[in-house]
Amino acid sequence: MNPLVAKWLDKSRDELDEIYRNAGAGTIPSGDTRGTAIVTGSLFSKTLAAIARLFAWQGKIFDLFPPDRQNGILVNKITPFSLTFVVAKVYRDASWMDGQETIVIDYSKTSFFAKAIRDEIREVEPGVYLGKVWWGKTRVLDFALTRNVTP
Template sequence: MDMDRLLAMSRPELDQLFRTSPAGEIPRGEGRGTVLLARGTKVSRAAAALARLLAWQGKVFAPDGKELRNRVTPFGLRAVKAEVYRDGSRLDGAECTVLDYSRTSLLAHRIRDEIRRIGPGVYLGLVYWGRRRVLDFVLNFPDADSWATRA
């Protein structure tokens, strides 16, 4: 999946892509994150770059796939832990990988991310604050071949 295309997609288009994508393997290792802030606008790329520079660079999944830590701040600190498991998506009820912060983070305890594989080593994510969807993101795993064949 081409990043320029993803950055230009509207929320309904991203929803359709998520609905038609499989859960995929639970990721392992480091995924480079891109926030999809201003979908469909000319500022999408700049907004995503600024978010990566100042706030969030991605997620680092444990080798066993049961937890992760986000890479945050301009220094890429590994913080904000989440539990990782399979469950039904809030969007459509079909299986997805859930990134659950409710028992692992005081800061993000109301956050639930859901991801599905949209291409080799590429995952589309939805972010919920409580029951309200607030954001979308993409994770790219350049080393996906090494863990996908073992999953």
């Protein structure tokens, strides 16, 4: 696990929100990313993150972009076999948290099961993203994405 992401597992929701607010949108990830669910307020956050990664959600694949890399589509990797399901549109827009630019992962027009979900991510350091999950207009979860950075 990325060392920065490991530190986030011990942070409170307010601390994660502050990190998110202080980050710029950054670049839209490309390729395969590793996902980590962050369950705040739990003594077992590292265990819960490991269980979620093993059995439910492993990350996202951002390979489906046009040459301008401004708008595109991604798929989520789920199940212990990293099967690719749950497509989302990806674009830049204002964050529901603070109105500043963010990278939006929007399921409203691409997924029957996840149509009420909207993810937002910001690049905290090269290749490391902190994300917020919204169900409708209610924040439900934080997560991290990491990718390999090529020079």
